[in-house]
Amino acid sequence: MSSPFVVNWGVMGPGRIATLFVNDFLNSKDPLRKSVLDKTIEHRLVAVASSSSVDRAQKFKDESIHQSSNEEIKCYGSYDEIYDDPKVDIIYIATPNMTHFKLCYQALTHGKHVLLEKPFTINHRQCEILTRLAKEKHLFLMEAYWTKFNPVYREICDYLFGSKECDIGTIERVISDLSMVFPRNDPGMERIYKPELGGGVIMDIGIYALYWALGFLDKDNKQAIPQITSFAHNADTGVDISTAAILKYGNGTLAVSTCSGIVKNEGHDVLINCTKGRVIVDQASHPTEYWIYDNENKQLVHKKFEFDGEAMYFEADHVAECLSKGLTESPLHTMAHAARMSKILDTIRKQVGNVYSETLESVGV
Ligand SMILES: NC(=O)C1=CN([C@@H]2O[C@H](COP(=O)(O)OP(=O)(O)OC[C@H]3O[C@@H](n4cnc5c(N)ncnc54)[C@H](OP(=O)(O)O)[C@@H]3O)[C@@H](O)[C@H]2O)C=CC1
Numbered sequence: 294m295s296s297p298f299v300v301n302w303g304v305m306g307p308g309r310i311a312t313l314f315v316n317d318f319l320n321s322k323d324p325l326r327k328s329v330l331d332k333t334i335e336h337r338l339v340a341v342a343s344s345s346s347v348d349r350a351q352k353f354k355d356e357s358i359h360q361s362s363n364e365e366i367k368c369y370g371s372y373d374e375i376y377d378d379p380k381v382d383i384i385y386i387a388t389p390n391m392t393h394f395k396l397c398y399q400a401l402t403h404g405k406h407v408l409l410e411k412p413f414t415i416n417h418r419q420c421e422i423l424t425r426l427a428k429e430k431h432l433f434l435m436e437a438y439w440t441k442f443n444p445v446y447r448e449i450c451d452y453l454f455g456s457k458e459c460d461i462g463t464i465e466r467v468i469s470d471l472s473m474v475f476p477r478n479d480p481g482m483e484r485i486y487k488p489e490l491g492g493g494v495i496m497d498i499g500i501y502a503l504y505w506a507l508g509f510l511d512k513d514n515k516q517a518i519p520q521i522t523s524f525a526h527n528a529d530t531g532v533d534i535s536t537a538a539i540l541k542y543g544n545g546t547l548a549v550s551t552c553s554g555i556v557k558n559e560g561h562d563v564l565i566n567c568t569k570g571r572v573i574v575d576q577a578s579h580p581t582e583y584w585i586y587d588n589e590n591k592q593l594v595h596k597k598f599e600f601d602g603e604a605m606y607f608e609a610d611h612v613a614e615c616l617s618k619g620l621t622e623s624p625l626h627t628m629a630h631a632a633r634m635s636k637i638l639d640t641i642r643k644q645v646g647n648v649y650s651e652t653l654e655s656v657g658v
């Protein structure tokens with residue numbers, strides 16, 4: 294048997310999501326992880342960098358990462374050091390939104406592949422620059438939009454775009470929501486409320502609701518940019534905190550995407566209306582269950598998954614598979630998808646008055 298393709302990960306920003314992501318790809322025993330189970334690929338965490346102190350990186354290694362041996366993980370007290378670590382193949386950047394552009398630019402400049410947390414950048418201009426840089430340097434670059442690799446998302450694509458049988462016609466409309474309460478006094482949620490960190494719910498969770506619309510109404514970015522009308526209630530800090538956007542495509546299809554940080558939605562987050570039926574999904578960012586009905590309300594498909602962990606390992610495995618094939622972009626979540634989203638987010642932020650400083654919007658590095 295040939296040896297696995299090993300991906301040596303470095304992490305920048307040892308916070309909440311980095312903890313979930315890394316433990317997921319190191320530890321999940323989900324039988325759906327075929328390429329890990331058959332040892333085609335293997336993930337290793339080899340370095341962690343904190344911008345504030347080496348102790349924070351060390352604490353992440355000692356207390357947050359759960360695996361039998363953590364010995365080979367290097368800890369750094371600055372981001373600069375991880376760029377020069379020759380063992381690191383790819384850097385997972387899990388820092389607040391306003392740092393994404395600069396840190397990703399630096400990582401690519403130092404010859405590292407990058408998986409960059411969502412939202413990819415503060416604006417479309419920054420997204421274009423990073424995409425160009427990765428191409429020039431022949432490096433892998435992807436926005437960490439993990440939902441696209443979740444089996445729920447993948448199976449619905451199979452039903453609606455091809456390989457699985459279920460004739461519910463063509464897609465006409467997508468209604469999607471992601472809403473959860475972000476307590477104003479929770480220090481862990483500061484990044485949502487602060488414009489100086491690139492806050493606002495459209496950038497944080499609205500992106501998930503919007504990606505269902507873009508992913509199903511315009512899978513390959515072939516449509517013209519939709520007409521967009523959006524409204525929001527903004528927090529006292531100026532960022533949007535409850536937001537609704539309508540997207541009207543030239544081909545007659547429509548999306549309504551909403552998000553809120555002040556109400557919780559326990560209902561079904563996603564509805565995809567087709568000419569002969571509909572698809573319903575339980576949750577927009579972390580789906581576990583979906584249903585397909587025909588127009589007579591007959592249930593054609595119902596599937597519920599039990600994941601071993603957060604289901605972020607599907608994204609990590611996809612990245613590893615791309616790297617093993619020498620790809621510089623994901624075929625499923627291309628940089629064109631991230632670019633289209635960044636344009637749409639620019640428009641919505643402008644319409645709802647979520648205005649960031651010139652420094653955040655700048656392309657200086
Ligand atoms: N894919 C997903 O499901 C999720 C994605 N995210 C995305 O991940 C990113 C990080 O979110 P999350 O993990 O919740 O955030 P946290 O605040 O928990 O962690 C962010 C980390 O970034 C580092 N950092 C660097 N510069 C700063 C700064 N100026 N202020 C604060 N922290 C800084 C900190 O580590 P140190 O200073 O030690 O380097 C910190 O631990 C965001 O872009 C968010 O949109 C968030 C949650 C879920």
Ligand SMILES: O=C1OC[C@@H](O)[C@H](O)[C@H]1O
Nearest residue numbers: 411473485497498501578
């Ligand atoms: O990406 C995310 O998904 C889950 C939310 O809790 C979080 O705020 C957001 O960043």
